[in-house]
Amino acid sequence: MLPQKLQAKLDKRTESNSLRALTHQSKLIDFSSNDYLGFAKSESIFREASAILESSGLKTNGATGSRLLSGNHKLYDEAENLLCGFHKTEAALIFNSGYDANVGFFGSVPQRGDVILYDEFIHASIRDGMRQSLAKSYKCKHNDLADFERLCQVERSRNQLNTEMYIVTESVFSMDGDSPDLEQLVFLCEKYKAPLIVDEAHAVGVFGKNGEGLIQQLGLENKVFARLVTFGKALGCHGAAILGSEQLKKYLVNFARSLIYTTALAPHAVATIISSYNQLYRPDNEIIALKKLPENIQFFIKKTDFLGLKSRFIAGKSAIQSAVIPGNSNVKMLSRKLNEAGFDVKPILSPTVPAGQERLRFCLHSYNTEQEISTVLKLLAELVNNFPA
Ligand SMILES: Cc1ncc(COP(=O)(O)O)c(C=O)c1O
Numbered sequence: 494m495l496p497q498k499l500q501a502k503l504d505k506r507t508e509s510n511s512l513r514a515l516t517h518q519s520k521l522i523d524f525s526s527n528d529y530l531g532f533a534k535s536e537s538i539f540r541e542a543s544a545i546l547e548s549s550g551l552k553t554n555g556a557t558g559s560r561l562l563s564g565n566h567k568l569y570d571e572a573e574n575l576l577c578g579f580h581k582t583e584a585a586l587i588f589n590s591g592y593d594a595n596v597g598f599f600g601s602v603p604q605r606g607d608v609i610l611y612d613e614f615i616h617a618s619i620r621d622g623m624r625q626s627l628a629k630s631y632k633c634k635h636n637d638l639a640d641f642e643r644l645c646q647v648e649r650s651r652n653q654l655n656t657e658m659y660i661v662t663e664s665v666f667s668m669d670g671d672s673p674d675l676e677q678l679v680f681l682c683e684k685y686k687a688p689l690i691v692d693e694a695h696a697v698g699v700f701g702k703n704g705e706g707l708i709q710q711l712g713l714e715n716k717v718f719a720r721l722v723t724f725g726k727a728l729g730c731h732g733a734a735i736l737g738s739e740q741l742k743k744y745l746v747n748f749a750r751s752l753i754y755t756t757a758l759a760p761h762a763v764a765t766i767i768s769s770y771n772q773l774y775r776p777d778n779e780i781i782a783l784k785k786l787p788e789n790i791q792f793f794i795k796k797t798d799f800l801g802l803k804s805r806f807i808a809g810k811s812a813i814q815s816a817v818i819p820g821n822s823n824v825k826m827l828s829r830k831l832n833e834a835g836f837d838v839k840p841i842l843s844p845t846v847p848a849g850q851e852r853l854r855f856c857l858h859s860y861n862t863e864q865e866i867s868t869v870l871k872l873l874a875e876l877v878n879n880f881p882a
Pocket residue numbers: 590591592593595616618663666667692694695723724725732733
C-alpha cells in the first residue's frame with residue numbers, strides 16, 4: 494500500500510485529468526518526438542559509431558566509473574574537442590544528460606549571496622538546479638526584456654559587493670517553441686554585467702548553417718557565459734554538454750555533483766555523439782535533413798495561416814509549434830482524435846504548463862511530408878472550431 498499522502502496526490506492527478514503514465518513509442522506519423530532530423534534512426538550514424546568503437550579499441554559495455562575515477566575514456570576527449578570546434582567555444586564538458594548538466598551547473602555555479610534571474614517558462618532541470626543552489630532566484634515574465642531589466646535594476650540598486658547576477662533563458666522554449674530576443678538580452682546582460690546562460694536544447698540541429706544553434710546563428714557565441722547543448726533531441730542520441738571557458742570547465746569538474754557522483758556515459762554513447770556531429774557536416778541524406786527541416790517549419794506556419802489557425806499557435810520559428818486549447822480534457826480529446834486519424838500529436842497538460850494554457854504540441858521533423866502536415870492541420874482546423882480560444 495502506498496502511504497496515504499502519496500495516494501492522495503495520485504488521486505488528485507486523476508481527478509484533474511492529468512495523471513501521467515508510461516506508453517510505448519507509437520507507429521503513428523511522428524509529430525511528437527524530438528528526433529527533429531531523423532538522426533535517431535540513421536543507420537549511417539549507427540555504423541560509424543560502431544567503427545569508432547572498433548578503431549579506438551573501446552568495445553566495452555559500460556564506462557566502469559565516474560568521469561573522475563575510471564570512467565573517463567579517450568572518446569570523451571575526442572568528442573569534447575569536436576564540440577569546441579563545431580560550437581566555437583574554448584571548452585566543452587559532457588554530462589550524462591541535459592537534466593544532469595543543468596542541475597550540475599545551477600547547483601554549483603551561483604553562490605550564496607548571488608542572484609539568478611530566470612524566465613518563468615524555464616525548463617524543470619534548471620529549476621531543480623536552482624533549488625540546489627544557495628543563491629536567490631527570481632522569476633521574470635516570459636521573454637519580457639522590460640521585466641528582466643526591472644529586476645536587474647532592483648538587484649543592482651541593492652549595491653552589494655561581490656553579488657553575481659546570472660541571467661538564464663532558453664533559445665527555444667521547449668513547450669512554446671518561441672525564442673527570446675537574444676541580441677537585446679545580451680545587450681542587457683552587458684549593461685548590468687550579468688553572466689548569461691542559454692539552454693540551446695531545442696535549437697541545436699534546427700538553427701545555424703550546420704545546426705550549430707541560435708546563439709551561433711546570431712554570432713553571439715563570445716557574448717554568453719555558458720551554453721547548454723543536448724544530444725537527445727536533434728542529434729538523436731544521448732547526453733549533453735556545457736560550453737564555456739576552460740576555467741568554467743575546471744570549476745564544474747570540481748564542483749558539479751551530477752558530473753562527479755555518477756557513472757560516466759558508456760563508450761558507445763560517446764561514439765554516437767561523435768558520429769552524429771560528423772553527420773551534420775556531411776553532404777549526403779542526413780545533411781538534406783538540415784535543409785528539409787526549415788522548409789517543413791515554413792510550410793507548417795504558412796498552412797496554419799491559410800487554415801485560419803494562426804491565432805491558436807504560439808508564434809515561433811522553431812520545430813516546436815504549439816496550439817493552445819485550454820482545458821486538460823479538451824486537449825486530451827483532440828490529441829486522441831488526431832491519434833485515431835494516424836497522427837502522433839501529444840497533449841501538454843497542466844501542471845506541466847499553467848492551467849488555461851494547455852496545448853497540442855506539434856514537433857516537426859525533416860522526414861514529415863507536406864501531405865502529412867496539410868492533412869493533420871486540416872483535421873485540426875475542423876476539430877478546433879468547437880473550442881473556445
Ligand atoms: C530546454 C531543455 N533543457 C534541458 C532538457 C534536458 O535534456 P535531456 O533530455 O538531455 O536530459 C530538456 C529536455 O526535455 C529541455 O527541453
